[in-house]
Amino acid sequence: MIEVKNLVRTFNSGDKTIKPVNDVSFELAQGTLASIVGKSGSGKSTLLSLLGALDKPTSGDVVVNGVSLAGMPDSKLTEYRRRDIGFVFQQFNLIPNLSAVDNVMLPMEFAGIRKAARRERARGLLEQVQLDPEKHVRRINRLSGGEQQRVAIARALANAPRLILADEPTGNLDEQTGGHIIELLSSLSRDHNTTILVVTHDRSLANKTERRFRLQQGRLTEEPARTRATAASPA
Amino acid sequence: MNVLARSVGNAFRNKVRTAAVVAVLAVAIGLALSMLVANQAVAGKVAELNASVGTVLTVNPAGGQGFEGGGEPLTAVQAATAAAVPNVSTVVGTKALRLRNAAAAAAQAAAGQGGRGGPGGQSATTVTTSLTAAVDAGTLGNRNQASSGTTGTGTSGGAATPAAPAFSLPITATGVGAEVDAAGKALELTQGTGLGDYNAASAGALLGTTLAEKNGLAVGSTFTINDQTFTVAGLFDAGTAFGNNALYLTLPAAQTLAALPGELSTLIVTVNSMENVDAAKTALQAALGSDKADVSQGQRNLQTAVSSLGSVKNISFIAFVAALGTAGLIILLIMVMLVRERRREIGVLKAIGAPNRTVGLQFVLEALVLVALGSVVGAAVASFASGGIATALISSNTTSAAAAGGAGTGQRGAGGGAGFPGGGFPGGQGNPFGGANQLLTSVTASASPGVIAAGIAAVFGVAIIGALVPALLTARIRPIEVLRGE
Known part of the structure; x- marks a missing residue:
């Protein structure tokens, strides 16, 4: 369960104060596949960074399974990101000089998992995201965009997080590859009971999620609820 | 892949740049090691002179010296x-x-x-x-x-x-x-x-x-x-x-x-x-x-030589410290540049749960990999160059001492020439130290493993200090950097 309470984030730009996240509140049950849509600059990524503890809110709170992030020290926030959060970024953000399997092993290394165990799990995750086994040891820069995004999703799953935050996960992919990625996220949510929150400006992608939110000028509104069955059908 | 392997991999991420950095480091480290070798050689010579000759007094018969003069x-x-x-x-x-x-x-x-x-x-x-x-x-x-x-x-x-x-x-x-x-x-x-x-x-x-x-x-x-x-x-x-x-x-x-x-x-x-x-x-x-006896102090004539060697010792030590500092500065600047260049990557590591110490350690180890490579090349440079550098240092800093030594040598020749019909004999007190020039040029600087090891240890110490600053900088980079440009 994730609870967002009156979340506000402001930035100062010269004389102006920008408020990309303005009094946002919502709740997500465990295992939900949800999306936030909005135009570029509407504050989607800022909201995601607050939920993932990449940034700190100006006010408000994020409560994950009853634990408040407000006032949590940096070391605890790092632990929270490592243990409870998986990130999938639009530009993948993989470490370019490492292989696919090494990239997936990274979060497990930070979590103190032994090398043999993390290698075995990394290979399993790469198989789960359907990356060709012969590409497991390839360097990231020798993989296609879709393959890199699969590796990024595998990395997000590395420590079995309860929440996956995906920022424009199909933004750099063609339509077909993007469709595969959404199917993959949907199946992960279903199979692993993982809460997945996807930020996108792609309406067709948002229509495939159970809950849809719209962010406009920092304010969040929810669109009519859909069941997982209807979400899976064409909008 | 652990943090060490990742650091080694990062050190070779850009091979051309790595080669350039290693070359620059090698020059600085080679110079530092050469100066240390010269310093140790001169220090050893000074100690030897002080121990064996500097405390020697010569007693001759009063009025006599060598084969000259009279007295009892x-x-x-x-x-x-x-x-x-x-x-x-x-x-x-x-x-x-x-x-x-x-x-x-x-x-x-x-x-x-x-x-x-x-x-x-x-x-x-x-x-x-x-x-x-x-x-x-x-x-x-x-x-x-x-x-x-x-x-x-x-x-x-x-x-x-x-x-x-x-x-x-x-x-x-x-x-x-x-x-x-x-x-x-x-x-x-x-x-x-x-x-x-x-x-x-x-x-x-x-x-x-x-x-x-x-x-x-x-x-x-x-x-x-x-x-x-x-x-x-x-x-x-x-x-x-x-x-x-x-x-x-x-x-x-x-x-x-x-x-x-x-x-x-x-x-x-x-x-x-x-x-x-x-x-x-x-x-x-x-x-x-x-x-009954004339007591003379050979140390007086030696003082110029020892003083000059002491000067060379000081200069070589200062140069060693300067070269060491240069190596540290090179590491610091290179690593600051790398940290700035990899802000986003650091943000990624933090976003996926890397603690600050792990990220910092990764950069320190990467710096040490570069220093290790620079040290290997630098030690090779030092083993070839240290002798020449020491000689150049001594010859350029002992002009006055050499002049004094020449005078001393003349004294010896005069004493010998005026003695027995012949080419000259050691003339008593002037003999041992008249050749200050010879003492100076007899300093041999060889790059011993011990000195090189000590020098490299010092280089690594400075490199760690140089790398700590950028490593600490990584702690200030927030994980939100990962979203920069997205």
């Missing part, structure tokens, strides 16, 4: 008196002889030439040897021979002999009470062994390398002095052609050959520390009596 000879009783003076650690007596080649001496005698008697307290009896001097008389030797006024004053007692036989230089034989040269400096034996107990009669001798070579002698060969057979026990290298045209015997053997048992030419007195030299000199002069 020194005795074993005076040696005992000197040994009782406070702060005196050792007293070594010497007895100097001048040996003439037996055949040349006979020919000169037949031609009416004769040497002056009583050199340095030696008896008028000519001490002859089967050895031939390793140094040719040359212009200086013949000029000294002529200026000694002996030509034409031989047994014929009248007109000069028009066809004088070729003049042969004498050889200095010194009886010593310990394994030191006439200056009190430890003999550098290149072959063979010493003479054992230097205060016991012995038929062994130590020959200068060139003297042995001239006469075709090796360790175990024999030669004669006054028809007494001596065996070559060892060869020494005095570092000069003049010094190597000499031989050393035990003190009693030399006294016996001179037929002057108990008499000494000089006393070599070693004081327990440099700080006590002046006081010991005064006390020694008072104990022996100024009318």
Whole structure:
């Protein structure tokens, strides 16, 4: 369960104060596949960074399974990101000089998992995201965009997080590859009971999620609820 | 892949840049190591000089010096008196002889030439040897021979002999009470062994390398002095052609050959520390009596050399520190650049749960990989360049000392030339330290593994400090950087 309470984030730009996240509140049950849509600059990524503890809110709170992030020290926030959060970024953000399997092993290394165990799990995750086994040891820069995004999703799953935050996960992919990625996220949510929150400006992608939110000028509104069955059908 | 493997991989991420960084680091580290090697070599030389020569006083008969002057000879009783003076650690007596080649001496005698008697307290009896001097008389030797006024004053007692036989230089034989040269400096034996107990009669001798070579002698060969057979026990290298045209015997053997048992030419007195030299000199002069003995302080002439070497030591140390600092600065700047360049990647690592210490450690290790590569190349550079750099440092910083050394050398030549008809003998106090120039150039800088290891340890220490700053910078990078540009 994730609870967002009156979340506000402001930035100062010269004389102006920008408020990309303005009094946002919502709740997500465990295992939900949800999306936030909005135009570029509407504050989607800022909201995601607050939920993932990449940034700190100006006010408000994020409560994950009853634990408040407000006032949590940096070391605890790092632990929270490592243990409870998986990130999938639009530009993948993989470490370019490492292989696919090494990239997936990274979060497990930070979590103190032994090398043999993390290698075995990394290979399993790469198989789960359907990356060709012969590409497991390839360097990231020798993989296609879709393959890199699969590796990024595998990395997000590395420590079995309860929440996956995906920022424009199909933004750099063609339509077909993007469709595969959404199917993959949907199946992960279903199979692993993982809460997945996807930020996108792609309406067709948002229509495939159970809950849809719209962010406009920092304010969040929810669109009519859909069941997982209807979400899976064409909008 | 752990943090170390990741750091090594990162160090080679851009091979061209890595090569450039390693090259620059290698120059700085190589320079630092060369300076350290030079510093250690000079420090070692200074310590050696201070320990072996800098605390030495030389006692000559009052009014006499070497084979010159007059006065009363020194005795074993005076040696005992000197040994009782406070702060005196050792007293070594010497007895100097001048040996003439037996055949040349006979020919000169037949031609009416004769040497002056009583050199340095030696008896008028000519001490002859089967050895031939390793140094040719040359212009200086013949000029000294002529200026000694002996030509034409031989047994014929009248007109000069028009066809004088070729003049042969004498050889200095010194009886010593310990394994030191006439200056009190430890003999550098290149072959063979010493003479054992230097205060016991012995038929062994130590020959200068060139003297042995001239006469075709090796360790175990024999030669004669006054028809007494001596065996070559060892060869020494005095570092000069003049010094190597000499031989050393035990003190009693030399006294016996001179037929002057108990008499000494000089006393070599070693004081327990440099700080006590002046006081010991005064006390020694008072104990022996100024009318009986002249006490001279070789350290005075050496001070210029030691001072110059000390200057080189300081300069090389400063240069070492500067080069070390440069290496640290290079690492700092490179790593700051890399941290700035990889802000987003650092943000990624933090976003996926990397603690600050892990990210910082990764950058420190990456810096150390670069330093390790630079150290390997730098050590190779240092092993080739350190000798040349040390020589250049010494030669460029010891001009004044060299001039002083040249003066000292002149003093020695004058003393020798005015003595026995010949090319010149060691002239007492001027002898050991007149060659400051020689002392300076005798510093050999070799890149020993210990010094290189110590230098590299220092480099790594500085590199860690240099890498810590950018590593700490990584702690200030927030994970939100991962979203920059998205």
